[in-house]
Amino acid sequence: MTVKPNAIEIRDVQKSFGITSVIRDLNLQVVEGERHALIGPNGAGKSTTFNLISGYMAPTSGDVLMRGEKISGLPPYQINRRGLSRSFQVTNVFGNMTVWENLRCAVLWATGHKYAFWKNVNNLPQVRERTAQILEDIGLTSRREVPAGLLTYAEQRALEIGITVAGGANVILLDEPTAGMSHAETERAVTLIRRLTEGRTLLIVEHDMSVVFGLADRISVLVYGHVIASGTPEEIRNNPKVREAYLGEEAA
Amino acid sequence: MSDIVSRVAPPPPSTGDKAKFYGLWIAAAVLLIVLPKIFTSQASFTTFSLIGISIIFALSYNILLGQTGMLSFGHAVYYGLGGFLAIHAINIIGAHKWAIPLPVVPLIGGITGLVFAMLLGWVSTQRSGTAFAMISLGVAELVASSALILRTFFGGEGGVSANRTKLFRLFDWSFGPQIQIYYLVAAWTLICMIAMYALTRTPWGRMCNAVRDNPERVQFVGYDPHVVRYIAFCFAGFFAGIAGALAAINFEIANSAYLGAVQSGTVLFSTYIGGVGFFIGPVVGAIFVTLLSLGLSDLTSVWQLYFGLFFILVVAFAPGGITGLLMMHRPLIRGGTLGKVIPSYLVAIVPTLALLIGLMLGIECIVHHTMNATEDPNIKAFGIPFNAASPLTWGIAAILIVGGGFVARMTWKRVAVAWDDALTAARAKEMA
Numbered sequence: 001m002t003v004k005p006n007a008i009e010i011r012d013v014q015k016s017f018g019i020t021s022v023i024r025d026l027n028l029q030v031v032e033g034e035r036h037a038l039i040g041p042n043g044a045g046k047s048t049t050f051n052l053i054s055g056y057m058a059p060t061s062g063d064v065l066m067r068g069e070k071i072s073g074l075p076p077y078q079i080n081r082r083g084l085s086r087s088f089q090v091t092n093v094f095g096n097m098t099v100w101e102n103l104r105c106a107v108l109w110a111t112g113h114k115y116a117f118w119k120n121v122n123n124l125p126q127v128r129e130r131t132a133q134i135l136e137d138i139g140l141t142s143r144r145e146v147p148a149g150l151l152t153y154a155e156q157r158a159l160e161i162g163i164t165v166a167g168g169a170n171v172i173l174l175d176e177p178t179a180g181m182s183h184a185e186t187e188r189a190v191t192l193i194r195r196l197t198e199g200r201t202l203l204i205v206e207h208d209m210s211v212v213f214g215l216a217d218r219i220s221v222l223v224y225g226h227v228i229a230s231g232t233p234e235e236i237r238n239n240p241k242v243r244e245a246y247l248g249e250e251a252a
Numbered sequence: 253m254s255d256i257v258s259r260v261a262p263p264p265p266s267t268g269d270k271a272k273f274y275g276l277w278i279a280a281a282v283l284l285i286v287l288p289k290i291f292t293s294q295a296s297f298t299t300f301s302l303i304g305i306s307i308i309f310a311l312s313y314n315i316l317l318g319q320t321g322m323l324s325f326g327h328a329v330y331y332g333l334g335g336f337l338a339i340h341a342i343n344i345i346g347a348h349k350w351a352i353p354l355p356v357v358p359l360i361g362g363i364t365g366l367v368f369a370m371l372l373g374w375v376s377t378q379r380s381g382t383a384f385a386m387i388s389l390g391v392a393e394l395v396a397s398s399a400l401i402l403r404t405f406f407g408g409e410g411g412v413s414a415n416r417t418k419l420f421r422l423f424d425w426s427f428g429p430q431i432q433i434y435y436l437v438a439a440w441t442l443i444c445m446i447a448m449y450a451l452t453r454t455p456w457g458r459m460c461n462a463v464r465d466n467p468e469r470v471q472f473v474g475y476d477p478h479v480v481r482y483i484a485f486c487f488a489g490f491f492a493g494i495a496g497a498l499a500a501i502n503f504e505i506a507n508s509a510y511l512g513a514v515q516s517g518t519v520l521f522s523t524y525i526g527g528v529g530f531f532i533g534p535v536v537g538a539i540f541v542t543l544l545s546l547g548l549s550d551l552t553s554v555w556q557l558y559f560g561l562f563f564i565l566v567v568a569f570a571p572g573g574i575t576g577l578l579m580m581h582r583p584l585i586r587g588g589t590l591g592k593v594i595p596s597y598l599v600a601i602v603p604t605l606a607l608l609i610g611l612m613l614g615i616e617c618i619v620h621h622t623m624n625a626t627e628d629p630n631i632k633a634f635g636i637p638f639n640a641a642s643p644l645t646w647g648i649a650a651i652l653i654v655g656g657g658f659v660a661r662m663t664w665k666r667v668a669v670a671w672d673d674a675l676t677a678a679r680a681k682e683m684a
Contacts, residue, residue, distance in 0.1 A: 054472065076471040086472055094465040105462045109474030113455040115483060121455050167473060 005068030007032045007171050007201040008053060008084075013062030013072075015048060015225070022048050023225040026062070030171075035202040037212045040222035041245075046205045047089060049222065050175050053203075054086040055079040066171065081109065085169035089176045089205075091156045093163060095149035099140050102148050102159060104131045106166035130166070137196060138162040139188075154185045158192065165196045172197050174204045178211055190215060213237070221245070277446060284438040288431055297430040298502075303542045304437040305498045308444045310522045310534035312491030317520075318528030319452060320484040321464030322377070323385045326392025327492055327519050332511030333368050333395070334361030334493025335500035336406060339414045342501070346418040353422045358440050358497040365493020366486055373485035378478055380467060392516055399508040411507025414500075427501075437498050444491055449531055451487060460484050518545075521559070525566050527573025536575050551634045554619050558612075587678020596663070596670040603659035610652025613638070617646055 008030040015023035023045050030036045038046050051057045053064055055076035064072035071079050094102050104121070107130045113119065121127065135141050138158045143151065148159055161177055177193060178186040190211055193202070206212050212219060213233045220230040221242050229239045236242055288297055309331055316322040338361040345352045376387035399406040406412065417428045425432050451457050459480050462470050467477040500506045509515065518541065526537020544562075548555035570577050584590040616633040620640035629641030638645055 075476070077474050077476050080472055080474045088469075092466065092469045094462050094469065096465050097461055101458065101461070105458060105470075106473040108455045108459065115456045115459070115475075115479060117451055117454045117456040117483065117487075119455060120450070120453050121458050122453065124455075127455075163469070163473065 004032060005065070006030060007034075007067060008203065009065040009068075010049070010053070011063045011065065013052060013059045013064065015045075015052060015057070015060050021225065023052065023059070025226055026222075028220055028227055028230070030201060030203050031218070032067075032201055033199070034217040035197065035204070035215055037216035037219045038203060038205045038222055039207075039209075039212055039219060044222040045225040046222055047175060048225070050086060050173055050203075050205065053079075054084065054173060080167070080169070083169045084171040084173070085164045085167055086173035087160050087164040087175055087177060089179065091153075091160050093148040093156060093159055096147055098145050098147055099151070099159060100131065100135065100144045103134050103162055103166050106163040107131050107134070110167035110169075130168075134162050134166045138192065154181055154189075157181065157185075157189065161189070161192065161196065165200075169200070171201045171203070174202065174206075176205050176207060178206065178208055186211065277442075280445070281442055284442060287438075288434055294430055297434045299542070299546060301430065301434050301437045301498075301502050302546070303539050304434075304441040305495050305502065306519075306522060306538035306542045307441055307535050308491055308498070309495035309519050310526065310538040311445065311448050311531075312488045312495060313519045313523045314528055314531075314534040315448065315451070315460075315484050315488040315491070317523055318530075318533065319457070319464065320380075320460040320481055321467075322380050322481060322484070323520075324388040324488075324516070325385055325513075325520070326388040326390075326395075326516050327488065328511050328513075328515035329372075329392050329395045330365035330369055330489040330492035331496035331499070331515060331519075332399070332506070332508075334365040334496030335506040335510045336412065336496075337361055337364035337493075338497030338500040339412045339504075339506040340405075342414040342416055342419065343412075345420075346415065349420070351420045354416055354419045354425075354427050354501065355422070355436055355439070357419075357501060358494045361497020361500070362490045362494040365496065366490040368493075369486045369489025373482055373489070377481035377485050380463075380477075380481065384481075392511070392513065396508060396511045396513065399511050406508060407506075409508065411505050413505040416501050416504055433502055437502065440494060440498055444494060445535070448487075448491060452531060456480065456483055521563050525563060525573055527575030527579075529572055530575045530579065533573050533575040537573060540574060552616065554615065557615065557619075583678050583682075584674050587674075587681045589674040589677045589681070592674035592677065593667065593670045596667045600660065600663035600667050603656045603663055606652050606656030607660050608656075610649050610656055613645065613649040614653060616640060617649060 006029045008028070010026050010028040013023055013026040014021065015026075026045075026049065028038075028049070038049065040046055048057070052059050052072065055071065055074050055078070058073050062072070063070050066079070066082060066084060069082075071082065071084070094105060097105070104127060107127050108114075108121075111124070111126050111130065113121075113124065113127065135144060138161060140151075140155060140158060140162070143155060148156065151159060157177060157180075161174065164174065165172060174193065178189045181189060186208060193204070194215065204212075204215065206215075216233060218231060219233055219236045220227050221236065221239075222228075223245050228245060229236060229242050231239070287300060291297075291300070309327075312330075313324070313327050316324050316327070338357050341357055341360045342354070345357075372391055376384055376391065400408060416433075417426045419427075427433060427436065452460075459470065459475055462473075462475070463477045463480045470477045470480070496506075496510060499510065522537040522541040523534045524537070525541060526535065527533030541559075544559065545555070548558060552558065566573060572579070581590060584593065612634065616631065616638075617640045620627075620629065620631055629639050630637060631640050632638075
């Protein structure tokens with residue numbers, strides 16, 4: 001019997017900046033198709049973990065594997081082409097381009113058009129349909145022609161998620177997608193995330209515990225660059241180590 | 253899904269839009285054909301030829317600056333090398349009596365620009381920003397100085413000349429008369445404009461804009477920004493080479509000035525003054541700067557100073573360039589509220605003109621005082637005679653600068669208020 005490899009597997013990864021070690025002996029498995037949340041106090045190394053997986057930085061030692069293949073050390077665009085896409089904690093869009101163009105840029109490589117300079121981008125029905133679909137999904141259809149830099153904060157966050165999923169990647173990494181949102185906005189965002197990541201693997205960093213426990217199939221707790229516990233929401237809730245280190249009084 | 257798509261997807265361009273689009277290019281072609289019928293002097297043929305060359309060059313530069321966000325200080329390298337190769341090509345073709353007509357020669361210049369851009373661009377396009385700008389400057393210095401060292405190829409200070417009329421003739425065009433050169437330049441200008449516009453509408457062209465806005469995020473949607481920049485650099489080199497070859501054909505000479513810093517600076521000025529944010533911007537800039545440099549040099553000895561001041565003004569107050577200033581009025585025109593700002597413009601223009609005249613008077617007096625103090629103080633600038641040594645002139649200049657500046661400040665504040673009103677009214681109308 002062959003065991004299906006994990007969507008993402010982090011093996012003994014270390015990352016240091018100079019003499020400061022941010023990630024120590026990091027081990028993490030994200031199973032294909034699950035929604036996995038990464039939680040931990042500020043400065044625990046959650047964003048660094050995302051940066052290591054997505055190719056933004058290379059680990060000092062150790063390996064990151066995607067479906068059993070090593071991806072650490074590859075540039076971000078090659079990791080993206082293998083079907084992994086991430087969002088950013090601080091909105092990171094194409095500010096002078098319209099919402100439509102932002103999403104279309106995220107669709108072009110995935111639809112196989114690469115660096116083509118001999119095709120009219122407006123005559124590519126597949127690109128147009130897919131972009132329109134994502135635009136509808138994130139609820140920005142009426143804002144199509146607005147430059148991304150002029151969107152409201154919540155709209156920019158929705159666009160950020162839209163760009164991340166538009167390429168059709170199977171593994172999605174979302175870095176605090178609801179940060180700074182109101183209650184109503186957060187609820188809408190969670191519904192959106194749930195719908196858009198249907199049938200895909202999701203790894204999410206999130207501070208809002210109601211989002212984490214409502215969305216995740218499994219949760220890993222990161223403290224000082226080290227995973228101290230990994231399990232179902234129930235297991236994490238009842239784990240004394242986690243309660244002590246992170247949830248503290250809040251969960252008691 | 254398909255009905256969702258048909259609801260939200262933009263309809264493919266309608267036939268009306270298409271007709272408008274092709275109509276624009278046809279209008280441009282017609283304009284280029286009839287222009288020399290309206291302005292029939294030899295001087296205007298030369299001016300138009302220079303403008304055409306400058307348009308191609310500025311558009312090629314904007315592939316880098318406006319489209320992909322790369323600030324080059326050495327774009328003249330590809331222009332110049334295209335020019336030199338074109339001159340050598342004319343000489344070689346003429347000597348061997350090959351059946352290659354002159355209109356094909358710009359393509360040789362273009363391929364030269366492309367080849368050198370391919371060779372020199374890979375390293376410099378690794379990064380944009382300061383690193384790219386510095387490398388472009390270094391390469392420009394390197395090539396410009398080798399133009400003076402490698403005398404056999406570049407002809408030293410005198411340059412290399414050629415006789416463009418000695419080539420194989422098509423339809424009995426000798427390309428001796430300037431009008432024939434004009435039509436050659438016009439045809440290439442139209443072809444290059446259409447080609448460069450079409451490039452902006454391709455998947456790669458769209459990613460150029462994405463790289464300009466956010467090279468980091470581009471990597472996370474599957475693209476290598478380095479490759480996007482490199483392709484942009486190669487195309488920019490290609491079209492710059494065509495422009496350089498046309499210049500060489502026009503002057504029948506190529507010299508080291510083609511490759512130099514002044515040439516690189518002029519194309520930056522033209523592009524920026526025209527407006528980097530619009531495809532048409534560099535076209536506007538090229539026309540404006542060419543006319544200005546030809547016209548101003550007759551009117552005043554320090555025309556470059558005015559040119560520099562104008563550039564500073566654009567950078568400081570109108571970063572969108574001339575095209576940006578014009579395009580700003582589009583929402584007002586659409587909302588029908590342009591009339592609300594026109595009166596305030598008319599009011600503001602009076603003290604602004606006074607300020608400008610004062611500045612010009614002051615500059616001319618200072619120039620006279622510092623450069624030609626011993627000569628006759630009764631001088632002429634912009635066709636107007638005045639006494640540059642008289643305290644009265646200096647006094648008038650000072651009053652115009654201080655008074656005009658003070659009043660201009662107040663009137664421009666009122667323009668800003670009128671603008672806000674007009675824009676609000678235009679938006680309200682749009683909503684209704």
